[in-house]
Amino acid sequence: MSVDQPLIVGNWKMYGLADSLAEACKVAHALADRPSRARVGLCPPATLIERMARALAGSVVIVGGQDNHMEEDGAFTGDISATMLADAGAKLVIIAHSERRVCYGESDALAAAKAQAAAMAGLEPIVCVGETLVERQSGRALEVVRSQVFGSLPDYLKGRPFALAYEPLWAIGTDMTPTVDEIVQTHTALRQAMVERLGEAGKRAPILYGGSVNPKNAHEILHAHEVGGALVGRASLRGEDFLAIIRAID
Numbered sequence: 583m584s585v586d587q588p589l590i591v592g593n594w595k596m597y598g599l600a601d602s603l604a605e606a607c608k609v610a611h612a613l614a615d616r617p618s619r620a621r622v623g624l625c626p627p628a629t630l631i632e633r634m635a636r637a638l639a640g641s642v643v644i645v646g647g648q649d650n651h652m653e654e655d656g657a658f659t660g661d662i663s664a665t666m667l668a669d670a671g672a673k674l675v676i677i678a679h680s681e682r683r684v685c686y687g688e689s690d691a692l693a694a695a696k697a698q699a700a701a702m703a704g705l706e707p708i709v710c711v712g713e714t715l716v717e718r719q720s721g722r723a724l725e726v727v728r729s730q731v732f733g734s735l736p737d738y739l740k741g742r743p744f745a746l747a748y749e750p751l752w753a754i755g756t757d758m759t760p761t762v763d764e765i766v767q768t769h770t771a772l773r774q775a776m777v778e779r780l781g782e783a784g785k786r787a788p789i790l791y792g793g794s795v796n797p798k799n800a801h802e803i804l805h806a807h808e809v810g811g812a813l814v815g816r817a818s819l820r821g822e823d824f825l826a827i828i829r830a831i832d
């Protein structure tokens with residue numbers, strides 16, 4: 583069984599107003615002229631999901647959310663359910679990004695519940711794992727990410743589309759990246775953990791790398807063994823930079 587088509591996703595985090603949609607349209611137009619072998623997604627703040635989905639309708643760029651609640655609806659002020667994201671036009675959702683694990687104390691169990699809710703709503707969850715710098719320096723990185731895989735991927739994902747994103751915390755927003763050898767070693771360990779956890783289903787899902795991916799380092803990272811795409815933060819806010827990263831895979 584081969585690995586699914588590569589996936590390159592931009593995470594706009596809490597950046598972007600209506601005029602930022604022009605950046606998304608630039609990417610969509612360029613891909614209409616010259617398609618990529620990767621699937622491409624953008625995850626804007628929730629306020630822009632519906633407008634972006636309308637602006638990109640008919641293009642190859644798919645739209646996603648950055649988080650969803652584990653319940654379908656309820657008295658949860660400020661939260662958004664996966665069903666609501668899908669209703670707004672989202673096809674993907676980022677789950678348990680480290681900024682949510684760290685800022686809001688999200689656990690592996692919560693990640694698994696959210697990923698299941700996403701898949702039940704027909705969204706493709708991108709489940710994030712990653713170690714801290716202290717964990718990497720003390721030689722515990724592989725043990726940490728393996729245990730995050732076992733705790734964060736629900737059985738429900740078997741046979742359904744999803745992706746894993748390896749995002750070392752110390753590489754996010756810092757301009758530091760692991761070496762390509764470290765990325766390959768970690769992705770190989772993650773693949774093994776996914777297969778142990780989900781069997782055949784764990785063989786197919788792409789493993790994205792995330793953390794300071796930019797137009798300069800994208801080629802080397804995206805062509806490394808077991809790297810099935812990228813989750814891109816800052817560099818996805820400018821259409822030109824995001825496009826340069828997408829082009830690096832072809």
Ligand code: PGA
Binds near residue numbers: 749793
């Ligand atoms: P960055 O963020 O590309 O700005 O480092 C990556 C991420 O948080 O997904």
